[in-house]
Amino acid sequence: MSTQALFSQLLIGLINGSFYALLSLGLAIIFGLLNVINFCHGALYMLGALVAWYLLEHLGIGYWWALLIAPLVVGLLGVVIERTMLRRLYGLDPLYGLLLTFGLALVIQGIARNYFGVSGEPYDIPEQLTGGRNLGFMFLPNYRTWVVVFSVVLCGLTWYLTERTRLGSYLRAATENPLLVQAFGINVPRLITITYGLGVALAAVAGVMAAPIYRVSPLMGADLIIVVFAVVVIGGMGSILGSIITGFALGVIEGLTKVFWPEASSTVIFVIMAIVLMVRPAGLFGRTT
Amino acid sequence: MRTASRLLALALPCLLPLTAAAQMTGNVIKIGVLNDQSGLYADLGGQGSVVAAKMAAEEFGGKVNGVPIEVIGADHQNKPDIGSGIATKWYDVDGVDVIVDVPNSGVALAVAKVTADKNKVFIDSGAATSDLTGKNCTPNTVHWTYDTWSLANGTGKEVVRAGGKTWFFLTADYAFGKALERDTSEVVVANGGKVLGDAIHPLSTQDFSSFLLQAQSSKAQVIGLANAGGDTINSIKAAAEFGIVSGGQKLAGLLVFLSDVHSLGLKTAQGLQLTNSFYWDRDAKTRAFAEKWGARMNGRRPTMVQAGVYAGVLHYLKAVQALKADGDGKAVVEKMKAMPTDDPLFGKGTIRADGRKIHPMYLYEVKKPSESKGPWDYYKLIKEIPAAEAFRPLSTSECPLVKK
Numbered sequence: 258m259s260t261q262a263l264f265s266q267l268l269i270g271l272i273n274g275s276f277y278a279l280l281s282l283g284l285a286i287i288f289g290l291l292n293v294i295n296f297c298h299g300a301l302y303m304l305g306a307l308v309a310w311y312l313l314e315h316l317g318i319g320y321w322w323a324l325l326i327a328p329l330v331v332g333l334l335g336v337v338i339e340r341t342m343l344r345r346l347y348g349l350d351p352l353y354g355l356l357l358t359f360g361l362a363l364v365i366q367g368i369a370r371n372y373f374g375v376s377g378e379p380y381d382i383p384e385q386l387t388g389g390r391n392l393g394f395m396f397l398p399n400y401r402t403w404v405v406v407f408s409v410v411l412c413g414l415t416w417y418l419t420e421r422t423r424l425g426s427y428l429r430a431a432t433e434n435p436l437l438v439q440a441f442g443i444n445v446p447r448l449i450t451i452t453y454g455l456g457v458a459l460a461a462v463a464g465v466m467a468a469p470i471y472r473v474s475p476l477m478g479a480d481l482i483i484v485v486f487a488v489v490v491i492g493g494m495g496s497i498l499g500s501i502i503t504g505f506a507l508g509v510i511e512g513l514t515k516v517f518w519p520e521a522s523s524t525v526i527f528v529i530m531a532i533v534l535m536v537r538p539a540g541l542f543g544r545t546t
Numbered sequence: 547m548r549t550a551s552r553l554l555a556l557a558l559p560c561l562l563p564l565t566a567a568a569q570m571t572g573n574v575i576k577i578g579v580l581n582d583q584s585g586l587y588a589d590l591g592g593q594g595s596v597v598a599a600k601m602a603a604e605e606f607g608g609k610v611n612g613v614p615i616e617v618i619g620a621d622h623q624n625k626p627d628i629g630s631g632i633a634t635k636w637y638d639v640d641g642v643d644v645i646v647d648v649p650n651s652g653v654a655l656a657v658a659k660v661t662a663d664k665n666k667v668f669i670d671s672g673a674a675t676s677d678l679t680g681k682n683c684t685p686n687t688v689h690w691t692y693d694t695w696s697l698a699n700g701t702g703k704e705v706v707r708a709g710g711k712t713w714f715f716l717t718a719d720y721a722f723g724k725a726l727e728r729d730t731s732e733v734v735v736a737n738g739g740k741v742l743g744d745a746i747h748p749l750s751t752q753d754f755s756s757f758l759l760q761a762q763s764s765k766a767q768v769i770g771l772a773n774a775g776g777d778t779i780n781s782i783k784a785a786a787e788f789g790i791v792s793g794g795q796k797l798a799g800l801l802v803f804l805s806d807v808h809s810l811g812l813k814t815a816q817g818l819q820l821t822n823s824f825y826w827d828r829d830a831k832t833r834a835f836a837e838k839w840g841a842r843m844n845g846r847r848p849t850m851v852q853a854g855v856y857a858g859v860l861h862y863l864k865a866v867q868a869l870k871a872d873g874d875g876k877a878v879v880e881k882m883k884a885m886p887t888d889d890p891l892f893g894k895g896t897i898r899a900d901g902r903k904i905h906p907m908y909l910y911e912v913k914k915p916s917e918s919k920g921p922w923d924y925y926k927l928i929k930e931i932p933a934a935e936a937f938r939p940l941s942t943s944e945c946p947l948v949k950k
Contacts, residue, residue: 262763269755374846376589376776379811382787389789395759396789470787471752472779472809476585480752515747515756520719522756523748 265395274508275408281500283459289495293354297362299482305464320383328458335457369475377474493543572641583621586776589805602859629653651675651722666875671854675725679902683945691854695938698729700821706737714766715744718773726772824850831890900945907936
């Protein structure tokens with residue numbers, strides 16, 4: 258293996274890692290505050306892509322607007338899900354939340370599959386981002402560059418929002434002790450609703466970004482979500498920085514596996530997960546309480 | 547006396563199936579459509595194959611010699627253990643007489659074995675591996691639509707003849723991908739080409755860019771896609787994005803279905819050559835079938851797999867009608883082989899001793915967006931491969947059923 262080829266595989270890994278990071282970030286935020294393992298995250302990611310496709314196909318609205326509208330639509334749906342269903346499960350065992358969201362994922366995917374089939378619909382790369390540049394060691398499509406840059410920015414923004422702003426401090430305080438925060442006059446239930454909507458909107462953004470690369474297919478979320486859960490577990494449930502770093506790192510490791518032992522590329526992440534759980538049960542960045 | 551009558555009463559039900567076996571078992575002809583109904587192959591077979599089987603049953607008015615036909619379907623989830631589990635239950639408990647479709651070569655090989663053990667009938671349309679009528683052939687299997695040998699000798703041969711001498715394969719990591727790579731490699735080498743290497747990827751992979759970069763650095767003239775369904779779609783999309791084709795390397799989609807082209811869109815898929823045994827827009831008869839089928843399938847158009855299910859079931863029912871019995875799977879398949887086939891979708895043909903259905907194959911090219919008159923108008927014919935050349939000759943067959 259030449260160093261040139263190695264470089265290109267590292268870069269590809271980083272690109273895939275940015276999807277893992279974006280998705281696991283949303284999951285981490287939701288788990289951190291709601292203590293809900295949001296199994297319908299993959300389905301909502303798929304819905305994000307589907308909304309983008311629908312906007313283009315039926316309303317003639319292009320990629321850039323979709324990047325804004327799809328997260329809003331899916332985020333709103335998330336708010337509805339939280340208000341009408343998830344809310345009733347907060348006092349119960351986390352298993353109930355998991356079952357509910359898993360069921361929701363199956364329903365959403367089933368409906369989408371019924372209408373669109375599984376092979377998916379085409380969605381073209383926006384014109385401004387077609388083509389690519391030759392880096393010497395590889396041809397890097399412009400769109401993939403955009404995906405990496407944009408997701409790093411989004412991850413950074415989300416981290417800043419939760420760690421460095423007043424809203425973020427409320428969020429973190431509500432995670433620690435919701436009753437006390439409520440006693441200070443902060444509307445915790447609304448905070449929770451907003452958080453869930455935000456986490457879900459992040460999934461939709463990732464969906465729109467994935468639409469031109471993969472197919473807009475009802476299965477796109479199901480294919481990805483299991484890996485993303487492994488990322489969250491490795492990073493440490495609920496750890497925001499952990500999920501970002503682990504997302505990118507695992508993308509790279511997976512990319513390298515595709516070169517050295519391609520048959521194992523779909524299992525390598527789970528092997529790492531098993532090892533991490535044995536050595537550090539709370540995950541790499543998780544806190545043991 | 548009382549004990550004797552009791553014994554008789556006990557013995558009678560045991561005798562009943564024996565007399566019924568000479569006619570139709572269970573007084574119903576039960577057709578089981580077993581395929582991927584939720585995963586990456588669901589559009590090329592899936593529910594569409596169930597509809598196709600039902601349409602074949604309707605051609606007979608839903609009855610053969612007064613015995614009703616029933617069509618059921620199940621999802622094997624691309625897992626051989628689940629597939630053979632369903633097949634066993636269908637045969638033993640539910641009284642299924644014939645299993646059809648079964649894409650995914652891994653599952654198909656498992657179901658072929660179960661079917662032979664239970665002496666039922668297996669008409670495969672969706673699976674590709676030529677081993678079904680090669681070293682794994684059984685007297686109970688008919689392989690209808692296409693196989694890896696015919697694909698290799700269609701698209702593969704044409705690409706080598708057009709100057710693509712060095713090859714690199716992207717291969718799905720199971721029975722099908724390996725059979726397709728093997729059969730295509732043979733054709734490449736036999737026609738003066740060379741295989742430089744391969745990258746074996748897991749079934750249902752999302753991102754192919756890593757594998758494509760390996761193919762790119764191999765400097766092979768042709769990248770052979772020994773995969774199918776969603777995997778082929780993702781490979782072609784990533785190849786377009788990473789400038790593989792504009793960089794001078796040629797993609798050879800060894801198994802491309804109509805549903806794949808639809809999903810890719812003509813802009814990405816244009817110029818792709820592919821080998822199919824059926825295209826809905828070939829003549830008036832295929833169009834009529836496609837219209838009828840589409841009316842029940844959201845206006846879609848059938849793939850060759852779905853067409854093969856229809857034609858296979860039609861021929862099976864004709865054989866059962868002639869035999870007036872469906873209990874002995876081996877006998878039914880023998881009858882199917884003895885009768886020449888004739889249906890609106892594949893025309894006249896035969897089924898060989900090894901279970902291989904013989905008909906012409908067609909080399910198509912995907913139209914440019916400007917050439918297409920509308921949705922589903924995707925292919926133009928490059929050439930017809932006559933039936934005699936389309937499939938592996940019996941003289942090189944590894945099937946023990948073939949007497950040499």
